[in-house]
Amino acid sequence: MSDKQLEIRGLRARIVGGEEILKGVDLVVPRGEVHALMGPNGSGKSTLAKVIAGDPQYEVTGGDIILEGQSILEMEPDERAREGLYLAFQYPVEVPGVSIANFLRLALNARREEGDEIGVMEFYKKLQRAVKELNWDDSIIERNLHEGFSGGEKKRSEILQLLVLEPRYAILDETDSGLDVDALKVVSQGVNAARGPNFGALVITHYQRLLNHIVPDRVHVMVGGRVVRDGPKELAMELDQKGYEWIREAVGA
């Protein structure tokens, strides 16, 4: 078994003091592959995304999350990020008064040793390349992080950050929700640009339509806090046609 993968093993979790939401999730995303995670509302997809990122609102009650051979359960969210993990949020927050450029430079430098900060020119080149990839105007980098952004712009910003921070593994939590067709294309184009042998992703979505643009290597289906089915990309199509009821019945959930 290769170490170059993000591995979720029997993961159980709940909101601190609340009901269990994840009831033993098993899932593997090898580096270099893009997997889709589908499932009906309330199946635990977004909870899984946040638990992987280390959201302190949740507590893990069992199982493990293993990033390239190393358990990250005990790590703070920032340590996980520095280990190469990235979460594109479903609802990115606004941080008033903090420009995208300043923020991303800090985030990049947080990954580097003190004294080895990224050069200003190198940084702006990288940032401008990412902005261009997303058909965005250069002026966006001087805007404050998500302040006054539309839903679509926020999603685009999440992918912009992904392109600049170059994580090894990204979880995209319903990046397609609230996007019109054009925005969907742009965002997908950004994710596809990140694809390569050193990048693994778990794309969480309700709908097949995103997967027409970001074609997954594998599809996992989550129902009732568990992954109940794995399959090739055709599984997404089947789900789209038959609906989630079909899977519920098939697995007896």
Add this chain to the structure above:
Amino acid sequence: MSDLHSDTTQAVHPDAAKLEGMEHTKQYEFKLKEEYFFKSDRGLTKRVVEQISYMKNEPEWMLKFRLRAFEIAEKKGRPKWGPDLSDLNFDDIFFYVRPNEKQGTAGSWDDIPEDVRKTYQRLGVPEAEQRALAGVGAQFESEMVYHKLKAEWEKLGVIFLDTDTGLKEHPELFKEHFATVIPPEDNYFAAVNSAVWSGGSFVYVPEGVHVEVPLQAYFLLNAENIGQFERTLIIGAPGSKFHYIEGCTAPAYTSNSFHSGVIEIICQERSSVRYSTIQNWSHNVYNLVTQRAMVHERASMGWLDGNLGSKVTMKYPSTYLVGEGAHGEVLSIAFATDGQHQDAGAKVIHVAPNTTSSVVSKSISKGTGRSSYRGLVQVHEGATNARSNVECDALLLDENARTDTFPYIEINEKTAHVGHEATVSKLDDEQIFYLMTRGLAEDAAMALIVRGFLDPVAKELPLEYAVELNRLIELEMEGSVG
């Protein structure tokens, strides 16, 4: 205190009584040489006031002024509102310490607390500057720069001196304006300052002159300027335009625990004056400052006031809009950490028609820190079409932190438009989590949120101050994660 100067010959002033009737002859001048050091008695007494004036070899009118102010202070007593000042005991305080150029006021470098020294290092303050800030030296690497600028200013007729020198070299101009904006009767602490003032800046910019490079008190900095009772007098002649900057984001250490400055600014017709200050006193200091500008016809006054250190700060930059079309602006930052009380705000008095003002105040309270916004907007009858807008935002970083808003609005003019908006927010866990998922440690995430909160004000600062402010916030936030 005395053991700090064990290697210094102290020229303690002889009994004042013996001096009475004596000519202020040159026989005492040797005592004023740089290697000597003079310190008044502890406490505020008539004798101390006389000593100060004598040591400075001042004109008669200034001595009389000081004594009158002393009497006013005696009569007035301390204010009965605002923060708790019960620990401030005048009998423990030296009201005048004449520093030695090399020595400063604090004694030796080794007497500066470790945490203050560490902060200097972390801020990357050059050592010479560190020593000056700590009051143990006054030599500056910037001297060359200063002398070049000084020559330019002199060509323009700009006067930029420390206040004691200003009084000596420009007695008439000085006397004409001194204490006209803030007379000693104004408030108790202004009276105390009037009695014992020392140091500060004297600025005069002649008619129509625009000074491009900010006038920075930093250039004049010597131990007296970061002294306890500085007295600053700034005059913008008609049509002049300039920016005066005072203070520094690095903590100013003083072994004395009472600082009470008076800042008077006169903006004559059509002038445009900005006064920016960032103060970061060590946490033992009571910082009680009166600062006020008199703004005449179509002139404009801008205050930028940053309060970061001290134990208690009471500071409400005031703007009197006395000429038609005058404009006043206040941007205020307060940062209160454990055990600190920042009682800051602004006062704007609209006296003349068509006057406009805006106040933006941002306060942050951390740990057991407490910040208060205390503001007054007053529109006098006849100040037709006056417009004023006040916005104060408070950010609380901890459960025990506290913030209060005391906005006073008094309007005696029907045509006035006055707006007031206040917000209080808490540090948002979701924002912190979001920033952490991008690789920022928790304290760095918190510092970034704080910086963003202050940004609308910080971006008005000159770049080097903004950079230092940011570094300082990072330092304040370090170790704040429980």
